[in-house]
Amino acid sequence: MHTFGAHMSIAGGHEKALDRIKAIGGNCLQIFSASPRGWNFVKATDEQVELFTKTKKQLKIDPVYFHSSYLVNLAAPGRIGQLSVQNLAHELKVAAKMNVRGSIIHLGSYIDHTTKEEKYKTLLNHIEKILVNSPKETLFIIENAGNKKIGLHLEEIGEIVNDLKDKRVRVCLDTCHLHAGGYDLTGKQSFKDFLEVFDKKIGIDRLEVWHMNDSRDSLGSNRDRHENIGQGNVGIDVFKNILHHPKTKNISMIIETPGFDGNGPDKRNLDILKKIAKTP
Numbered sequence: 626m627h628t629f630g631a632h633m634s635i636a637g638g639h640e641k642a643l644d645r646i647k648a649i650g651g652n653c654l655q656i657f658s659a660s661p662r663g664w665n666f667v668k669a670t671d672e673q674v675e676l677f678t679k680t681k682k683q684l685k686i687d688p689v690y691f692h693s694s695y696l697v698n699l700a701a702p703g704r705i706g707q708l709s710v711q712n713l714a715h716e717l718k719v720a721a722k723m724n725v726r727g728s729i730i731h732l733g734s735y736i737d738h739t740t741k742e743e744k745y746k747t748l749l750n751h752i753e754k755i756l757v758n759s760p761k762e763t764l765f766i767i768e769n770a771g772n773k774k775i776g777l778h779l780e781e782i783g784e785i786v787n788d789l790k791d792k793r794v795r796v797c798l799d800t801c802h803l804h805a806g807g808y809d810l811t812g813k814q815s816f817k818d819f820l821e822v823f824d825k826k827i828g829i830d831r832l833e834v835w836h837m838n839d840s841r842d843s844l845g846s847n848r849d850r851h852e853n854i855g856q857g858n859v860g861i862d863v864f865k866n867i868l869h870h871p872k873t874k875n876i877s878m879i880i881e882t883p884g885f886d887g888n889g890p891d892k893r894n895l896d897i898l899k900k901i902a903k904t905p
Contacts, residue, residue, distance in 0.1 A: 627868065627902050628653045628877045631890035632692065639673065639723070640680045647684045649892040650899075654689045655729065655879045658716045661694045664708055667719045674722050681724060688726040688877060690766070690834060691716055698733030699755075700748040700775060709733070710754045717759035727764025729797045729834065732775040732785075748775065749788055756791055766795045766833050771802030771849025778806060783826030796827060799836035799881075800867070801852070804859045807845035816866040820873070834877045835867060837898060853882045854897045861901065868902040 630653030633642040639656065646654045658667035669677075681689060693716065697709040716728050735744040756765060767785065770776040776785075786794050803810065810816045823829060839857030841850040855861055867873045878898060884891040 627874065627899070628688075629880075629895050629898055630654045630686075630877065631880045631882075631895065632656065633890070638676075639669070640677045643677070643680045643684050643686050643689075646686060649890070650895050652686060653877045653879065654686050655692050655881075656689070657694070658691045658719060658725075658728075659694075661692070661696070664694070664696060664712060666712060666715050669719050669723060678724050689724070690877075690879070691720055691725055691728040693728050693730040695731075697730065698736070699730075699751040700733045700735050700744055702739075702747055706747065706751055710751050710758075713755045713765075714758040717755070717763040717765070720763045721760035725763075727766050727793075727795070727833075729766045729768050731768055731770065734774040749785070752785075752789060752794075756789075756793060761793070764793050764795050764833060765791075766797050768797040768836070769799055769802050769806070771799060771805035772847050777802075777847075779823055779826045786827050786831060794831070795833035796831050797834045797836060798832065799838060799849075800859055800863055801836070801838035801840040801857075802849050804840045804844055804863075805842060805846055805849045809844055810866060811860045811862040813866060816863070816870065820870070829872055832873070832876060834879060835873070837864060837867070837878045837880050838882055851881055851883060853885055854880070854894050864898060865901050865904075868898065869905075874902070 630646055630651040632655040633645040635642050635656050642656045659665035694712060698705050699709050720727060767776060767782055776782050810819055839852040839854050839859045841852045841857055842848040843858055880890045880894050882890050882894045885893045
């Protein structure tokens with residue numbers, strides 16, 4: 626069975642996002658735990674947690690994922706790196722209480738002038754700190770980059786995953802970001818080859834979730850501007866391949882599209898994916 630969802634607003638409370646995803650026909654969900662534009666640490670009272678978990682169960686929305694703050698940079702030394710670690714460790718603690726599966730994370734970028742080896746060591750050290758200081762049942766999910774940041778290519782993600790040696794570390798693949806990074810998955814054979822490389826470098830069992838987004842830019846552009854499904858340059862065949870391949874079709878699919886009315890992920894985008902899934 627396909628699991629379709631979207632990134633929804635938490636305005637008015639986390640539980641409101643559950644109502645919003647249900648209203649557009651989704652059965653899984655991605656949300657920010659708090660405002661992503663500042664160092665806001667999510668606050669959730671026992672009453673709020675109970676309301677969220679009760680509503681989640683009633684509406685049958687599962688799984689739910691957090692998406693980390695835009696400010697997180699796990700490769701940064703000093704204050705930014707420390708705040709990133711504290712923010713994500715706290716977010717995963719709240720995730721465990723709220724029955725949220727884990728956090729989908731942009732790792733950040735190498736910004737200082739130390740050697741690449743030192744930068745990489747900082748990145749791994751920060752991720753290890755988060756894993757040690759957060760609940761074991763929560764997942765740390767690395768999202769592939771669509772620009773010149775950490776995680777643009779599978780080889781780089783594979784190195785990080787293999788060096789961490791922790792089953793809690795998973796991967797989220799964004800179709801727009803793959804397109805931006807030069808991965809052409811339109812052909813059945815090219816998609817099959819891609820999955821083989823993913824399995825070899827990372828492990829197919831690590832693939833936790835898809836971000837199903839079209840792209841406003843050309844293949845290999847290193848630009849990650851999202852577009853509505855079928856309106857951009859990714860190509861319907863890529864979505865078809867994902868939705869029909871036995872190794873990928875049962876993985877949760879989350880849209881982060883601008884919406885046909887410009888108001889964010891909508892029913893029309895989800896309906897297009899559902900139609901593709903039903904069409905042989």
